[in-house]
Amino acid sequence: MLDAAQCRQARLARDARFDGRFFVAVTTTGIYCRPVCPATPPHEHNVRYFPSALAAAEAGYRPCLRCRPDSAPDSPAWRGTHTTLERALRLIDEGALRDDSLAALCDRLGIGERYLRRLFQQRIGVSPKAYAQHRQCLFAKQLLHQTTLPVTDIAYASGFRSLRRFNDAFRSRIGLAPRDLRRRAGEAGEGLTLHLAYRPPYAWKRLRDFHASRAIEGLEWVGKRHYGRCIRWGETTGRFTAEHVPGRQAFRVRLELDDLKALAPVVRCIRRVLDLDADTATIEAHLTRALPGLALVEGLRLPGVWSPFEAGMRAILGQQVSIVAARRLVTELVAALGEPAGDGCRHFPTPAAVADSDLAFLAMPGARRETLRRFAAWYAGGDASDDPAAWTALKGIGPWTANYAALRGTGHPDIWLAGDAGLRRALPRLDGADPASASPWRSYLTLQLWSQES
Numbered sequence: 254m255l256d257a258a259q260c261r262q263a264r265l266a267r268d269a270r271f272d273g274r275f276f277v278a279v280t281t282t283g284i285y286c287r288p289v290c291p292a293t294p295p296h297e298h299n300v301r302y303f304p305s306a307l308a309a310a311e312a313g314y315r316p317c318l319r320c321r322p323d324s325a326p327d328s329p330a331w332r333g334t335h336t337t338l339e340r341a342l343r344l345i346d347e348g349a350l351r352d353d354s355l356a357a358l359c360d361r362l363g364i365g366e367r368y369l370r371r372l373f374q375q376r377i378g379v380s381p382k383a384y385a386q387h388r389q390c391l392f393a394k395q396l397l398h399q400t401t402l403p404v405t406d407i408a409y410a411s412g413f414r415s416l417r418r419f420n421d422a423f424r425s426r427i428g429l430a431p432r433d434l435r436r437r438a439g440e441a442g443e444g445l446t447l448h449l450a451y452r453p454p455y456a457w458k459r460l461r462d463f464h465a466s467r468a469i470e471g472l473e474w475v476g477k478r479h480y481g482r483c484i485r486w487g488e489t490t491g492r493f494t495a496e497h498v499p500g501r502q503a504f505r506v507r508l509e510l511d512d513l514k515a516l517a518p519v520v521r522c523i524r525r526v527l528d529l530d531a532d533t534a535t536i537e538a539h540l541t542r543a544l545p546g547l548a549l550v551e552g553l554r555l556p557g558v559w560s561p562f563e564a565g566m567r568a569i570l571g572q573q574v575s576i577v578a579a580r581r582l583v584t585e586l587v588a589a590l591g592e593p594a595g596d597g598c599r600h601f602p603t604p605a606a607v608a609d610s611d612l613a614f615l616a617m618p619g620a621r622r623e624t625l626r627r628f629a630a631w632y633a634g635g636d637a638s639d640d641p642a643a644w645t646a647l648k649g650i651g652p653w654t655a656n657y658a659a660l661r662g663t664g665h666p667d668i669w670l671a672g673d674a675g676l677r678r679a680l681p682r683l684d685g686a687d688p689a690s691a692s693p694w695r696s697y698l699t700l701q702l703w704s705q706e707s
Contacts, residue, residue: 454552526557564662624649
């Protein structure tokens with residue numbers, strides 16, 4: 254439930270901490286904006302507040318061309334906590350309804366079509382297909398504003414099968430033809446470069462240092478203001494470099510992909526790796542209430558790993574060894590089995606490459622090598638789950654390994670790494686308080702305690 258008084262204060266102050274948490278619709282213009290819009294603020298009696306861009310669009314409002322609601326940080330709060338809905342939204346965002354039918358999506362979810370439609374209507378107010386089309390159009394709008402990609406390529410990258418369908422959907426959802434928007438937007442940025450926004454504060458130095466201490470030569474690169482790496486999404490490969498631009502509360506992301514079809518899910522994965530959609534003000538307020546004696550680093554973010562599989566491999570290699578030793582082992586794995594990506598870079602090894610190797614080059618116990626091969630073979634077979642909670646059924650993978658992979662490989666917000674050496678040393682800082690009181694944000698408590706150890 255939106256608090257109108259709080260929304261009014263936030264929009265009048267253009268408070269970036271509320272960016273993406275609500276949207277402002279103006280009844281006299283028919284346009285909806287972000288609370289940080291630079292336009293002259295409208296009178297309150299001409300304003301309506303919506304919890305999401307989708308809700309504003311469904312009410313008949315068009316997105317502002319100045320503040321670009323498509324560029325706002327996502328707002329996990331409006332999605333709710335329903336597990337099936339969360340999974341459905343994630344699969345749709347990854348292209349489930351672009352590549353398959355609604356019936357196929359329901360089969361993956363293990364539910365009926367009628368139930369899924371009812372769930373979407375109750376929680377979001379639209380059908381699954383309308384949600385998917387809205388997300389596609391907003392992503393296309395971002396590409397039209399920020400890149401020089403041809404309109405045909407943007408249609409493809411946004412998940413539309415034909416230019417005609419793209420034009421029809423875009424006019425319906427945005428109120429303009431794509432080419433008209435490109436002309437109004439002015440000169441776009443050079444190449445495939447996007448600005449991905451976040452809500453401040455953002456503890457960039459802490460995140461950068463975490464990645465720098467674990468960066469794998471040839472796979473990742475970290476500098477004073479940037480983090481980048483080679484990436485793979487299905488059959489698509491490429492790389493990205495994300496440069497922190499604090500003045501814009503955003504990252505400037507330069508992308509190279511060999512197939513634009515994967516662009517939308519790749520961008521969403523980059524957002525997860527950088528934890529751009531976290532509402533740290535809400536999280537830290539909860540941690541302060543639960544653990545009043547704990548000093549907090551403002552804006553601390555979860556340091557993501559590109560995929561659950563990679564996170565699982567890193568977690569297994571990191572079992573019972575130091576960060577330095579784990580980094581050396583991962584570096585050796587990438588150097589030996591990673592596919593070349595040009596310019597001396599390599600991709601993280603595929604599950605098949607690991608499963609087919611004896612891994613004799615890794616100086617580690619034989620049982621752990623077998624755990625790596627067993628885990629990789631499971632993924633290579635196509636039956637593996639991206640939910641690390643299911644991995645403990647495999648010999649050699651315990652709760653710490655699965656939970657570490659969930660925290661870094663899926664961005665799970667509520668992971669407590671019981672038994673972690675760093676957390677054991679930091680526990681006295683809690684003054685006897687129960688870490689369970691930090692739920693549903695125990696992953697951020699974990700990062701806070703790790704941060705105080707460094």
